[in-house]
Structure formats: structure tokens, C-alpha cells
Amino acid sequence: MPDRVYETALGASTKDTITLLGQDLAEDVMGTVGFGELAFWLATQRRPGKGETRVFEAVLAALADHGFTPTAIVTRLTYLSAPDSVQGALAAGLLGGGSRFLGVTEDCGRFLHDVLTAGGTQPSDEDGWDALALRTVEDLRRQGKFVPGLGHHVHKDGDPRTRRLFAIAAEEHLRGPHLELFAAIGRVHPRVLGKTLPLNGAGVCGAALADLGLPLPLLRGFALLARAAGLIGQLAEELRHPVADAIFRSVDLNNRSVAPDPHR
Amino acid sequence: MPDRVYETALGASTKDTITLLGQDLAEDVMGTVGFGELAFWLATQRRPGKGETRVFEAVLAALADHGFTPTAIVTRLTYLSAPDSVQGALAAGLLGGGSRFLGVTEDCGRFLHDVLTAGGTQPSDEDGWDALALRTVEDLRRQGKFVPGLGHHVHKDGDPRTRRLFAIAAEEHLRGPHLELFAAIGRVHPRVLGKTLPLNGAGVCGAALADLGLPLPLLRGFALLARAAGLIGQLAEELRHPVADAIFRSVDLNNRSVAPDPHR
Amino acid sequence: MPDRVYETALGASTKDTITLLGQDLAEDVMGTVGFGELAFWLATQRRPGKGETRVFEAVLAALADHGFTPTAIVTRLTYLSAPDSVQGALAAGLLGGGSRFLGVTEDCGRFLHDVLTAGGTQPSDEDGWDALALRTVEDLRRQGKFVPGLGHHVHKDGDPRTRRLFAIAAEEHLRGPHLELFAAIGRVHPRVLGKTLPLNGAGVCGAALADLGLPLPLLRGFALLARAAGLIGQLAEELRHPVADAIFRSVDLNNRSVAPDPHR
Amino acid sequence: MPDRVYETALGASTKDTITLLGQDLAEDVMGTVGFGELAFWLATQRRPGKGETRVFEAVLAALADHGFTPTAIVTRLTYLSAPDSVQGALAAGLLGGGSRFLGVTEDCGRFLHDVLTAGGTQPSDEDGWDALALRTVEDLRRQGKFVPGLGHHVHKDGDPRTRRLFAIAAEEHLRGPHLELFAAIGRVHPRVLGKTLPLNGAGVCGAALADLGLPLPLLRGFALLARAAGLIGQLAEELRHPVADAIFRSVDLNNRSVAPDPHR
Incomplete structure (x- = not known):
């Protein structure tokens, strides 16, 4: 089998340079390109104008956090249960970003x-x-x-x-x-x-x-990006003023055991 | 049990208003607050100054994408396998954001x-x-x-x-x-x-x-936020110029079956 | 608001007893009920007969592992990248269990x-x-x-x-x-x-x-359960005879940087 | 670069045969090997004896479900939010299988x-x-x-x-x-x-x-395998007798908006 080659226009590096989207990452992206602008550029391979960035960031702001949504509760409960893995808590919350809520x-x-x-x-x-x-x-x-x-x-x-x-x-x-x-x-x-x-x-x-x-096909992805920022906010708040354990207990203490029923 | 109350300073809404971090979301955040600035604000409950936002966004740019990392490959392969779930592909990639790579x-x-x-x-x-x-x-x-x-x-x-x-x-x-x-x-x-x-x-x-x-405790979270933007870029590129199937085949076609060995 | 009650026929415990599906977990489930039988019982709230368990376990065996599938590669790469989180590696692999492969x-x-x-x-x-x-x-x-x-x-x-x-x-x-x-x-x-x-x-x-x-609606869930066992097998093999780093390098070393193109 | 070869003793197939762990999958595994036994075999590349299988399955039974744990609540809430992705709901629950609970x-x-x-x-x-x-x-x-x-x-x-x-x-x-x-x-x-x-x-x-x-290094993995069966049980119960929406509302309706405070 001949050697495969995997093309990409995203990140690349050599011993002395790092490029991203064909730009010099350190000199032309860091300190110059805002994060919303960069996310847009990464997704389209086209640098957005100022107006496009403003609309895009307004959308991200609108979707970032809606309080105690299922995704926020999930992230907090997962962090309670597995505090060793911030990535797991964040991923768990994002997995709620499906057909119903996001x-x-x-x-x-x-x-x-x-x-x-x-x-x-x-x-x-x-x-x-x-x-x-x-x-x-x-x-x-x-x-x-x-x-x-x-x-x-x-x-x-x-x-x-x-x-x-x-x-x-x-x-x-x-x-x-x-x-x-x-x-x-x-x-x-x-x-x-x-x-x-x-x-x-x-x-x-x-x-x-x-x-x-x-x-x-990736519109949901931008809602998820916005929500990632929101979920980090939820984790930060949970760290300083935890509620996950109280949520867990409010469910667990109110459980009522019933008989199994295959026809229920 | 007395009614529990769950306090939050993040998103909240009534019939006519939506607030985020105590701000009027529509009037005072959308169109005014950039996405990096908002992510900082959500994580600290303090609005960053311009310089702080610039440093923060420079960090996010530095971490957004490093090409064909394991996280990028994972996101592309998961999307290949389950194209119905963008959230799953993104979450899978972020789960690689652990001790070694991020x-x-x-x-x-x-x-x-x-x-x-x-x-x-x-x-x-x-x-x-x-x-x-x-x-x-x-x-x-x-x-x-x-x-x-x-x-x-x-x-x-x-x-x-x-x-x-x-x-x-x-x-x-x-x-x-x-x-x-x-x-x-x-x-x-x-x-x-x-x-x-x-x-x-x-x-x-x-x-x-x-x-x-x-x-x-959330520093890794910011690396993950940056990478979320990068992984959406990877998915966008995969949509237009797919490589995941070739990666999968390059492994699968080069597999060699060996005898099981509990002592190996 | 009146106190809510959350009913369940699954696990429950008091100071001296633990029940599962209405059974005494220690005395009547542990040592008596096989794992396939238990999974069936949990999903249907009905104890399967011997023949049903045999057919069910034959299905699980058929679906447990198919070699270097995308899900297997994803689990190995995620473990490479975040070895601190076995749960993340397993979850990442399962996220490939969508419309195409499972x-x-x-x-x-x-x-x-x-x-x-x-x-x-x-x-x-x-x-x-x-x-x-x-x-x-x-x-x-x-x-x-x-x-x-x-x-x-x-x-x-x-x-x-x-x-x-x-x-x-x-x-x-x-x-x-x-x-x-x-x-x-x-x-x-x-x-x-x-x-x-x-x-x-x-x-x-x-x-x-x-x-x-x-x-x-949960048929996919049983394929995922079977695959969970397979993915643990993949991780066990990866621990003793790693290939993930070689897979990663085979992609990364064959990357070719191309110019970004919004129209590609 | 010479062609790489990825060795595995797990699943493999040719046009006419499928092997798993060196066995003929259809003839010698399906219908013969129980699911617990197979999971053990996959993880160790050694077929367990009857007694080993019994102890192993007793452990899995002990860990399968503990009622409304954070992992169970997370799986139910994620399914509520993204019912299109059973794999996401299962993965989210497993992500709680970290240092504290599993x-x-x-x-x-x-x-x-x-x-x-x-x-x-x-x-x-x-x-x-x-x-x-x-x-x-x-x-x-x-x-x-x-x-x-x-x-x-x-x-x-x-x-x-x-x-x-x-x-x-x-x-x-x-x-x-x-x-x-x-x-x-x-x-x-x-x-x-x-x-x-x-x-x-x-x-x-x-x-x-x-x-x-x-x-x-994979002991946690077996707890996760057991819990995967439990979480499918939770989803099955949620399908027939849902509680996730009530849990979500019990949190959301009891939220209280407070002022952001960076020093809290």
C-alpha cells in the first residue's frame, strides 16, 4: 500500500514555526485574533469581517448559559462524582446537546x-x-x-x-x-x-x-461551543458554591422503591 | 424536608427578561461582549479588562488546534462512526484532554x-x-x-x-x-x-x-474550551475533505491477528 | 410545592438490606444470577428463562468486538491521551456507537x-x-x-x-x-x-x-453493552502491547499542510 | 516509512470466518460462552474457570445499580435532553465513574x-x-x-x-x-x-x-461495565415511567438568582 497522506489546513508545525490556517500562529493569530473570530475562521477557513464576528459572538452569548438546564445539572453531578476529570464533566454536559435542548x-x-x-x-x-x-x-x-x-x-x-x-x-x-x-x-x-x-x-x-x-451540519456545534463556556462557568460556580450534592440528595432521599413490573 | 433553593449568578429568566451574570443578556451582553471576554466573565464572575481579554484570547488561540492530535483523530473517527451525533464527536475528542496532551x-x-x-x-x-x-x-x-x-x-x-x-x-x-x-x-x-x-x-x-x-482546578477547562473550537474546525474540514475513513482503513487493513496470550 | 417522589424498581438500600429488582442483592442475586441474565432483567424488569439468556448472551458475544473498528481505535487513542481516566476512554469509544457502526x-x-x-x-x-x-x-x-x-x-x-x-x-x-x-x-x-x-x-x-x-428504543444500548466489554478488552491489550501511539504517529507524520480554502 | 502492522488477539475476520480471542466466534463462542465469562476472557486473554466466572459475575451484580446515584440521574437527564442519542446518555452516565463514586x-x-x-x-x-x-x-x-x-x-x-x-x-x-x-x-x-x-x-x-x-489499571473498567448494564436498566425504566423531567424541574423551579461575586 502506498503511503497515505492526510491533508489539513488547520494546525501544523515544524521545529521553528507553528501555523494555523496558514497563518503564523504566534505572530499573526495570538494577540490579534479574538476567540470568536478564530472559531469562525476554523469552521469556515475564511476570516470573518468585524460585523460577522459581532453577529457570531452575539449568537454565542445568547446560547452560552440558560441556568439550571439538564446540561448544567449533568456537568455539576458528573464533577461531584468524578472530580478528577474536568474533561469528563464537560463532555457529559455537552452530550445533552441533542435534539431537544440545543x-x-x-x-x-x-x-x-x-x-x-x-x-x-x-x-x-x-x-x-x-x-x-x-x-x-x-x-x-x-x-x-x-x-x-x-x-x-x-x-x-x-x-x-x-x-x-x-x-x-x-x-x-x-x-x-x-x-x-x-x-x-x-x-x-x-x-x-x-x-x-x-x-x-x-x-x-x-x-x-x-x-x-x-x-x-455543524450548527449544533456552535451551540455546543457556546455551552462549553457556560458549563465551565457552572463548574466554577460549583467549586465555590456547590449545589450538586444537594441536588443528588433531593432525588435520592425522595426515592420510593416499587415492585418491578415488566408490563408497567 | 424544607424546600431546597439552588443559588446561581449565571443564567436566569422570567417571562420578559433574560439575565446572565446579573446583566440584561439581550441588551448588555449580546453585541457588546466578545466570546472570550464572556467565557472569562462566566468563569470568574468578574468582567475582565481589555488587556486581560487579550491575554486570555491569546492563550485560547495557542491551544485551539495542533493538527492531527489524538483528540482531532478521535473526533473525526467518532463522527465517521456516528454522524448523527455531533455532540458525541465533540465530547469524544474532549475526553482526550487529560493528563498527557492537554x-x-x-x-x-x-x-x-x-x-x-x-x-x-x-x-x-x-x-x-x-x-x-x-x-x-x-x-x-x-x-x-x-x-x-x-x-x-x-x-x-x-x-x-x-x-x-x-x-x-x-x-x-x-x-x-x-x-x-x-x-x-x-x-x-x-x-x-x-x-x-x-x-x-x-x-x-x-x-x-x-x-x-x-x-x-479548571485551568484544564480553558484548554478544553479552546480545543472545542479547534475540534469544530476539524469536523468542518472532515465534512468537506474527509480523511477519517482512510485513517480507519490504514489501521484495519494493517491488523495482524495473533494468538491470545495471558502472559504477554 | 409538595415533596416529589421518584419511584424505581431498581437498586435500593436501607441500613441493613440492599435490594435490586425487588430481590435481596447479596443473597438472591450475587452468586446466582449471571451477568447477561442480570442485564436482561434490569432492562425488562422480568427475569429471563435459561433459553432467553442463552440467546441474549449469544447476541452480546456476536457484537462484543470486531477488531480495529473506529470505536476501538478511539478508545485506545483517548487512553493514550488521557490515561488518568479509564471512564473517559470507554465513554469515547461508546460514542462511536451511532447510526453507522452499531x-x-x-x-x-x-x-x-x-x-x-x-x-x-x-x-x-x-x-x-x-x-x-x-x-x-x-x-x-x-x-x-x-x-x-x-x-x-x-x-x-x-x-x-x-x-x-x-x-x-x-x-x-x-x-x-x-x-x-x-x-x-x-x-x-x-x-x-x-x-x-x-x-x-x-x-x-x-x-x-x-x-x-x-x-x-434501547436495542442500540445492548450493542453498546456488548461493546463495553470489547473495549475493556482493547484497553487491556493496549496496556500490555500498545499500538495507539503508532497509530497516532502514522497519521501525524503523514499530514500535509495545505492552504485554507473556504470553497473546498 | 515501512508499513506498520497492528497486532491484536481480539476480533478478526476473513471473508468466511470470524474469530475472537483465537476462537471461532460463531461456533465456539456464541451460545457457549456467557457474557461475564467473555468479558473476563477479553480482559485477560485467558478463559476463566466456572468458579472464577461466578465470583466475577457476583462482583458485577454487586456494582450494577445503586438506585438514584449521580450516574443514574445523569444518564436520565441526558436522555431527556438528547433522546436521539442513547450512546450519549450511556456515555454521560459512565463519565461519573471516577474517583468518588466508582x-x-x-x-x-x-x-x-x-x-x-x-x-x-x-x-x-x-x-x-x-x-x-x-x-x-x-x-x-x-x-x-x-x-x-x-x-x-x-x-x-x-x-x-x-x-x-x-x-x-x-x-x-x-x-x-x-x-x-x-x-x-x-x-x-x-x-x-x-x-x-x-x-x-x-x-x-x-x-x-x-x-x-x-x-x-482497569479495575474501574469492570465497575463501569457493571454500571453500563445498570444504566440501560435506568433508561428502560425512564422510558416507561419517566422521572427526569420532574428532577430537572425540581432544580430549575427552585433556582434563586444571586448577584455575581468574584470573591464568593
Whole structure:
């Protein structure tokens, strides 16, 4: 078998140099490139502009921490149980980043992309976007499906992150087709569903990430990156003001043993 | 049992507001706080200054990706095997962030901290630092231990990240006692060891993170956060230019079946 | 809020007793119940008979280890990188147990179950099973879909595990509807596809697990349990005869740095 | 570079055969070798005898499930959050298998081994074991260390698993030096500590595993294997009688937002 070669444009080093994305890591990246900017660059192999970085970091901020979510509880309990392995506690928390709690971002971005791809030429004005959104919501309704990114169990009158992310994207002239379609869905869905639901923060984040050209199969990955920062925050708080043991005991002390039942 | 209450200063929300670290998330964090700055703030509950953010983000850049490390290979192979779960691929890669490959950062930060804590009053000039460093290296030598952060298997004549991080910290007036002691170790160790070894990048990152006041038991966590961005970059590259299947086959096709042997 | 109570029929203990599944753990489980039997019992809350345990353990044996799979390589590389955390190495390997490498078992079991559920009354003889199988394969063909469990990239003339598992199930009088349908698919598919493919081992395992009444959403879980034993075997071999470092180097030394390209 | 070859005695296959540990998998393992027996064989590359298998499976039974432990809660919460990934839920739970909750087994096995290795010739009668145990406990006391495997926060008058595992090992003539030393520690420690503590179940499991000749660095691995079966039981119960959402809400609804405080 001939020698294989594995190509990469990411990190590489020789005895005297270290490069990352074709840059001199020490001279041209360290001290110059912010962490959000670098994460974007790594994922796209394209250096983002200032506006793109601002929108991207706003998304990461929106997704970093939502308090005592299952992922946060999991990270704290795992650290309680295996304090020797910070990497295990962090990984365990991230494993909760699946379809239910962190998946909306990805689902919404993909959904908008699919509609845009199927829809032929893109609308050129608000009426056009509204018409496309109307057809889209009607289609979903007919299939008995929910609209990704629509509705929130707490912020029923509007999710403050949504409004803000639209504003930031507009300021940076980065309101692209995914955000436009998402906004139009926000405007027209009451006509189809008979009630007004908020566009949620996770959904608008997916739309914004898709507009930034980030890879769709990895949209969940950016939610996970944001959450990694949040989970380190949770661990830091747990170190100084622990609650995991109390959570564990609140479950264990309230357990009630029942008879096994294969038919239950 | 009285109702338990779980306190947190991280994310919280009511019907109309979302706060993070006591800030209004939408208005005062999104669009305003960079991702590195936010990660620092979450971990310390203290907003870093501009210089602190710059040093912190330089550390994250230094640690984000080192090419085809075991962690990168693991993430790519796990994605090959379970493409339905980006979170699993990311978590698997992070689980390699233990004592050998990402642990130097934490070990070095803790080690410097222990020396400083044990050492009584801190030196006030370079001669003082050199004296403390000399005692430290001699002690380790006597115990047959390595000096954390000293030596590199590739960058034998100096790690470019080290020089650069010292420079950035100096520019930002953030060269604290951990970096001072580390620099002194770099100056004096040849007198004890009889050869000159480079201060490595992972080690200087640990010194810088400790000087920034980040929690010592979580220093490894920051290496993991940096690596999370790198692993997403690895996945993005794998999506467009896959190598995992070739890596897998290069192992599987070169397997040789041998007889089991309990004494081998 | 009233006190919550969390019911469980699994492990429980008081000062003097420990119960598991309603049994006295020390007296009635330890030394009496084998590990495969116990795993079955835990998953179904029903103690399996001897024949059920034999079929179940045959499935676990079939899935335990397939040599240098991605999961095995991942576990070895993670242990190389973080030898302080056996749990991390094991967890990393299991995370590869997704749709591609371990998912066939679950997919096949669910698929057969769906056909049986949709199919009304079950056939009472081989002709009846063949007719149902024929309709099923024709339907899939029409939809351009593959038949789960059919085909193998290596064992093109028949997977020895399949023949053997059918035989064991027959010996134990546990050839239920899922295995019957799977066997019928093996007989009739050449008439539709125009070529003869083997029923693979992962697929027949899924059929057998479904016939045993194990919970369908967790069929993948049993493949993971089997693999956990295999991965511990991989770690044990790695300890005594390491290959992970050579695998890592074979990749790292063959890396070739290319220019970043957002359009690649 | 010459072609590398990766040797393994585990799974291997050709077009017509599949071997595992040098055996014909289909003919000589499936239907013949129990799952506990196979796990032992994989880890040692030596087929255990009947008595060894019985002791080993008794250990696995003792460690499989302890009710609502942090690991069980973590697996349930992760499944709640990411129901698309059974492997993620299982891996997350196993990541809690570290130093605090599952580590006692490994720590105790290693500790006994170290004492035996350091102790020169092994005692030949109970008096000799008592003398060695006495020196050992006195040494630990002097160093201010706990005796691994001694004490239990619930089973203060004796852990029923301990008594039972000693009995099973005796029945199978497999009471080796690790169990002898552990038993002697149980007899003599009151003379040193001034109070009688129980030998706990996790500790005796470590002693038994060490006596069976299983690899010491992987003792934790067997606790994880046992727990994998338990966690699948937890998931199966969660599917039919969910509690994870109630656990999550009991934490989230009792959260109290406090001001961030870097000095807390």
C-alpha cells in the first residue's frame, strides 16, 4: 500500500514555526485574533469581517448559559462524582446537546435553508418574503408539523434575544435570506395558526448562523461551543458554591422503591 | 424536608427578561461582549479588562488546534462512526484532554502557584525571582521530577508561542508572579540541569491563566474550551475533505491477528 | 410545592438490606444470577428463562468486538491521551456507537417490528412469511431504500453469526416473528433484487433482541453493552502491547499542510 | 516509512470466518460462552474457570445499580435532553465513574496489591495476615490516611455484599491474598482506630477482582461495565415511567438568582 497522506489546513508545525490556517500562529493569530473570530475562521477557513464576528459572538452569548438546564445539572453531578476529570464533566454536559435542548438552533437553520433551496429565486421585498413564509407555514400545518423556532414556553410575549439579534444583524448589514424568511414567518404565522407565537432565541440563532455561511451540519456545534463556556462557568460556580450534592440528595432521599413490573 | 433553593449568578429568566451574570443578556451582553471576554466573565464572575481579554484570547488561540492530535483523530473517527451525533464527536475528542496532551497547562499553572504559595513573600526583582527559581528547580531535581512546562519534543530551540505570550502579557502590564517565576525557571534551569530546554507553549499558557486569576482546578477547562473550537474546525474540514475513513482503513487493513496470550 | 417522589424498581438500600429488582442483592442475586441474565432483567424488569439468556448472551458475544473498528481505535487513542481516566476512554469509544457502526442492530429490529405491526395478523407458515417478506422488500425497492440487515462488505457469501444465531434461537424455541420475517427476507430478496445478499450479523442480532421483547428504543444500548466489554478488552491489550501511539504517529507524520480554502 | 502492522488477539475476520480471542466466534463462542465469562476472557486473554466466572459475575451484580446515584440521574437527564442519542446518555452516565463514586473498587484493589507487593513473603496463616494488616492500618493512621474499602455511610453495621462475596469466593476456593488481607483489615482495624467500621462492598469487589488476576489499571473498567448494564436498566425504566423531567424541574423551579461575586 502506498503511503497515505492526510491533508489539513488547520494546525501544523515544524521545529521553528507553528501555523494555523496558514497563518503564523504566534505572530499573526495570538494577540490579534479574538476567540470568536478564530472559531469562525476554523469552521469556515475564511476570516470573518468585524460585523460577522459581532453577529457570531452575539449568537454565542445568547446560547452560552440558560441556568439550571439538564446540561448544567449533568456537568455539576458528573464533577461531584468524578472530580478528577474536568474533561469528563464537560463532555457529559455537552452530550445533552441533542435534539431537544440545543437542537432547535440547528433544526431551524436547516429548515430555513431547505425552504430557500427549494423555493427557486429569492424574494426581493417584504411582500415576497411574506408570501414564501405563508406557503411554508401552510405546508407545515397541512403536514401536522410544528414550525421550527416558533414558540417559547416562558417568553410567550416575545423572546428578547430575537429582537436584539435582528437589530445587530441589521446594524452590521448581515440580515440575509435565512433571517428574512424567519422574520416573515414571525409576521405571517398568525394568519395560518390563528394565534401569535414568539420567534424564539434558539431559532433566530440558527437563522443567523446560516446567514453567516457556517456549515449547516455543524450548527449544533456552535451551540455546543457556546455551552462549553457556560458549563465551565457552572463548574466554577460549583467549586465555590456547590449545589450538586444537594441536588443528588433531593432525588435520592425522595426515592420510593416499587415492585418491578415488566408490563408497567 | 424544607424546600431546597439552588443559588446561581449565571443564567436566569422570567417571562420578559433574560439575565446572565446579573446583566440584561439581550441588551448588555449580546453585541457588546466578545466570546472570550464572556467565557472569562462566566468563569470568574468578574468582567475582565481589555488587556486581560487579550491575554486570555491569546492563550485560547495557542491551544485551539495542533493538527492531527489524538483528540482531532478521535473526533473525526467518532463522527465517521456516528454522524448523527455531533455532540458525541465533540465530547469524544474532549475526553482526550487529560493528563498527557492537554494537562500540561493545568499542571504548570498549579505547580507555579504551589511554589508561590509556599515561598512566603514574593521576590521584588529579577535576582529574587532567579533565586526562587533556582531553589525550585534544584528541589525538583533532587526528587527526580521534571519541571512542568519545560521541554518540547519538536520546538527544541524555543517555542514561538512562549516568546509571544510573554510579550503580549508585558504589553498589557499583566506579567504577574506566575509568569515571572516561569521566566526565571527558563533563565536558571541550565545551571542545574546542565542543558537548555525551551519553556513550552502549554506551560506558559498555564502561567498566564493563573496570573489572570482564573480558577486553578479548571485551568484544564480553558484548554478544553479552546480545543472545542479547534475540534469544530476539524469536523468542518472532515465534512468537506474527509480523511477519517482512510485513517480507519490504514489501521484495519494493517491488523495482524495473533494468538491470545495471558502472559504477554 | 409538595415533596416529589421518584419511584424505581431498581437498586435500593436501607441500613441493613440492599435490594435490586425487588430481590435481596447479596443473597438472591450475587452468586446466582449471571451477568447477561442480570442485564436482561434490569432492562425488562422480568427475569429471563435459561433459553432467553442463552440467546441474549449469544447476541452480546456476536457484537462484543470486531477488531480495529473506529470505536476501538478511539478508545485506545483517548487512553493514550488521557490515561488518568479509564471512564473517559470507554465513554469515547461508546460514542462511536451511532447510526453507522452499531446502529444496524437497532435499525433492523425496529424495521422488522414496524412491518409486523403494520402487517395485521402474522403469517402462520413459511409461505405466509415469504409473502409478507416479498411485499416488504418490493416496497423498500420502490422507495429506493436498502433493506436493513441485508448485505455485508466482507462476508459476501454468508455471515457465520447469522446462521449460528438462527440455530441457537431454534434450539431454545425462541424463533419469534422478527427472526421469521428476517429469515424470509433472506429467502425472497433475490427475486426482487436480482442478486443474493447475506443477512448480516448485526441485523440478525436486532431481530433476536426484538423477539426477546427487549425495549426497541434501547436495542442500540445492548450493542453498546456488548461493546463495553470489547473495549475493556482493547484497553487491556493496549496496556500490555500498545499500538495507539503508532497509530497516532502514522497519521501525524503523514499530514500535509495545505492552504485554507473556504470553497473546498 | 515501512508499513506498520497492528497486532491484536481480539476480533478478526476473513471473508468466511470470524474469530475472537483465537476462537471461532460463531461456533465456539456464541451460545457457549456467557457474557461475564467473555468479558473476563477479553480482559485477560485467558478463559476463566466456572468458579472464577461466578465470583466475577457476583462482583458485577454487586456494582450494577445503586438506585438514584449521580450516574443514574445523569444518564436520565441526558436522555431527556438528547433522546436521539442513547450512546450519549450511556456515555454521560459512565463519565461519573471516577474517583468518588466508582473509584473505591479500583483504589482498594490497588492498595491491597501495593501492600502485598511491598510485604515480601505472604503470610501463611490468619495470625500472619493479622500482623500484616495491623502494620498496614497503623502506617495509614500515622500518615493520616483512610483505609480504602473501610467504612460505609449507610451500612454501618456491615455491608451485606461483603459477607456474601467472601462466602462465594470461599465456596469457589478463590479466596486469594487480596481478600485475605482485606478480611484481616476488617478484623484488626478496631485495635488501631478504636472503633469498628464495616468493610464495604465496593472495596471487597476490588479485592476479589485483584485476586482473579484482572489488570489493576482497569479495575474501574469492570465497575463501569457493571454500571453500563445498570444504566440501560435506568433508561428502560425512564422510558416507561419517566422521572427526569420532574428532577430537572425540581432544580430549575427552585433556582434563586444571586448577584455575581468574584470573591464568593
